[in-house]
Amino acid sequence: MIIGLLTALGAMMCLAVSQNKHARTMFARPLPQLVRRVLQSLGGLLLLVSAWAGAQSYGVGIGLTAFCAWVCLAAWMVALILSWRQR
């Protein structure tokens, strides 16, 4: 369960900083195109791992429900971190 949430959090963080505006917030500069691509791919991969972790913990039906909740919670945490960094 914790793995599912942590991987979703990692995925959301990768996807967020792969966007230029959030990369500037986190690193004060945009990231090179190649790094952004890698982060996007890593984010996608971590999302798949999170969905897999949900299915392993609860079965496919309930696991996907848990996955949606993890992604929602993780995205909120990332958005709040980014907001805090912006200050």
Place this chain on the structure above:
Amino acid sequence: MDDDDQVKGQEETFHGGFRQSMAWLHTWAGLVLSLLLYFVFITGSFGYFNTEITHWMQPEMPHLQAELNVAEQSQAALDHLQRVAPDASRYLVRFPSERANGAIRVFANLKTPDAKGARNLNQLIDPDTGSPIEARSTGGGNALYRMHYALHYIPYQAAVYTVGVATLFMLLAIFTGIVTHKKILADFFTLRVGKGQRSWLDAHNMSSVLALPFMLMITYSGLVFYTFQYSPGVAVLSLGAEQETFRTLNRYLYPRIENPQATGDAAQMVPVAGPLETAQALWPDARLRFLQINHPGDAAATLSIGRWPEGIARRGEILYFDAVSGELHERMPAQPPSSVFASATMSLHEGHFADYYLRWLYFLSGLLGAAMIATGSLLWAKKRRNQYRGRPPRSIRFVERANLGTIVGLPLGCAAYFWANRLLPVGLDERAAWELHCLFVVWALSFMHAGARELRCAWREQVGLLAGLFMALPLLNALTTDVHLGVTLGQGDWVRAGFDLSALVFGVALLFVRRRLPAPEPRSQPIIAMDSLPSPKIGG
């Protein structure tokens, strides 16, 4: 479309392109029933912890330290029923769920009314002692849960249709919101703080977009519960408009075994240990939900044993036995595929399958839905307030105050509901009803306060009061019962301890929110120049 376009796109003009029309529809479909939807989301969110709330609201209920010995306890409960209600047409023993390991509930349908004229006997039994428990009368968590679809003070059917219309509006607002919000992916993580109206828009977008799967699921599945009330034509055109139609349909969708009629011949019933052994052999890991005997003491008596649903199923399986011979007769018939789909959809809505970890996520998602509605309403008022330099029209001022009266007033009412549970005399007549009266009285007072006070002042006072009421709940609990945190933490009664601790955490969080609210303008400033609320700020 950039952010300015998006803000402008939500102007209340029906003219212009497709997106502008959708923005208009989103604004008004969302606003019209937003306060009712907020009520539905808040009370529905509490519903995810209905059993736990009820357990906290009945401090007389025991907390079982050990697992139940089902065979022993069932026989003891049935023996008790035979003693106190020997002339009954049905006995039902309901075992506690693992969410609140408390008392066994026993029912009996009496053939003749008792001295008080009651036709049913309904008691709680302490599994450790076997004696009845006199728990205080309370609406518990179920009263809050029930209100999210049945409302209160109005007839059930009217409430169901009202909530159905609001749900349709919600679905409409979600779809039009998706169309309006063009940059869903680009703004996925965007929450700008301290930027006035834009910050409210970001908060509104985030609370809806990030929980979009939940919002779609909860809204659509909410309509599925009352499919045949909301669209009766489907059943009527297929099966006819007779009274029997819906009963026939129900029997088709949720097939069950019909109980035989009583013969009138007395017969000795078999001890329940045998059927229970059979049930446990067929369901080795299952937790039993109930045991029921129809026509006890009759030659045609039947005994049914049910288990809690497994996975996403909504109905737990039932085994039917001959109560005289103890033989297994039948198992519960399978549901048709359409009914399985509807049940799975409703199960997703209710989240009965969820463990505590998932249950909290359901609860937080529900609160996020309420936050989406609240930020939408606040955004509506904020945007229109900004368009007026002087005193805004009465309609805007009304919405601003209604927002406060609902967004803070309803949680205030809920806090009052919990306080009433501890403060109202235990022997009060209609006690459960009075608890709910307290909720609505405090909610009404919140509206009146919002109307009477300067708006910023009113926000600070109400949020401060709400924080105080929640933070003081564990203290009130300690002063009025013997199941306070010092005891429950020691016993491992995490249901009651969790309630107290959650109230404390919510109270502290609300105190933090109150500190972020703007101070009232000095008295020398004219009230008409005041803005309603500032944009949300995060961090110190």
